[in-house]
Amino acid sequence: MEYIILQPWPWYVSGPLIAIVMFLLLYFGRTFGMSSNLRTLCAIGGAGKRVAFFKFDWKSQRWNLVVVLGAIVGGFIAHNFLSNPTDIALSQNTVEDLKILGFENIGQSLLPPELFSWDAAFSIKGLLILVIGGFLVGFGTRYAGGCTSGHAITGLSSLQLPSLIAVIGFFLGGLVMIHLIYPILF
Structure with a gap:
């Protein structure tokens, strides 16, 4: 299957979208954070039976799980449709420093295989x-x-x-x- 590569969204599109989402969350008295989503997942899995931190009304936080789903779907979309296949422009000093640390093919990937x-x-x-x-x-x-x-x-x-x-x-x-x-x- 071949994917069509699009450009990543510029800051002037994604930044205001994040601001709008935050305004809506604040307006409706909600907060955002991945750790609270993971806490909800642990509570759903029964961790509250062993650890008091996870013993809370997770059903009131079900809406938060949309963030987890959005992170998974968004990551898939970003990787497959919004990834920029061009090399990353790095200064020569950075390239030399990374070579000393043992990296190869510097600037060809955001996730170097030496780490990822x-x-x-x-x-x-x-x-x-x-x-x-x-x-x-x-x-x-x-x-x-x-x-x-x-x-x-x-x-x-x-x-x-x-x-x-x-x-x-x-x-x-x-x-x-x-x-x-x-x-x-x-």
């Missing part, structure tokens, strides 16, 4: 990174009271100071990871 392949995931290093990273993401999400999308989209749009602090922490953590920790791991 089954071979990489099922190596000892890959499994350790997935397990430790998954634990840290789960811990951080619980500790921060929400995930990056919840704080950055819902929290900031409703002018919550804790969300601003969390988003600043996310960015600082990303900078520390990519500039200090990542070169040690790879």
